[in-house]
Amino acid sequence: QSALTQPASVSGSPGQSITISCTGTSSDVGSYNLVSWYQQHPGKAPKLMIYEVSKRPSGVSNRFSGSKSGNTASLTISGLQAEDEADYYCCSYAGSSTFQVFGGGTKLTVL
């Protein structure tokens, strides 16, 4: 199972909005509304930010939002803050045999 495709890096200035894409196939992203997004700061464990394409766990800022169209999911962060600078990974359910597949990760730089 190939990894989902994400841009290696994105950047934005404080207060701006950015979007990170995550492209899969009809076997994973395209087949299930079960895309999640994780934030990982250096030296820390990943943190769940979005699940089921667009749902936020309790405690996650509403500046984070998710969407999906066809085989591509997206994470949008609005009102960028310095603390948002981190690596972001998408993940999709891929069926009962494969279970999960991750994206390669995107480094977000807040300028």
Place this chain on the structure above:
Amino acid sequence: EVQLVQSGAEVKKPGESLKISCKGSGYSFTSYWIGWVRQMPGKGLEWMGIIYPGDSDTRYSPSFQGQVTISADKSISTAYLQWSSLKASDTAMYYCATRGIAARRTFDYWGQGTLVTVSS
């Protein structure tokens, strides 16, 4: 509060065996899958495999099938990841994570990670 506490960092030589652990608390350990995720230095997350402690049903990513063994001891709410013969390429951070407690069919709660270094 759901918590996953992993065993400490390990330094091993090539060819040695190793078993790392992940102890769950604050939830019904036997009712949710626990998975293992590898992160090699400077690289992304890779799903390795997953176990359902209730009946020990275990699934592996094709990339890791035959390379590692995942197990669980439900009497002590602990999952394990083990190697019979380590290679230098096994050097990585390994995370355990629960699946499906707060978020359907994805990893929701994560352990703090166990750093495994394999060097001669």
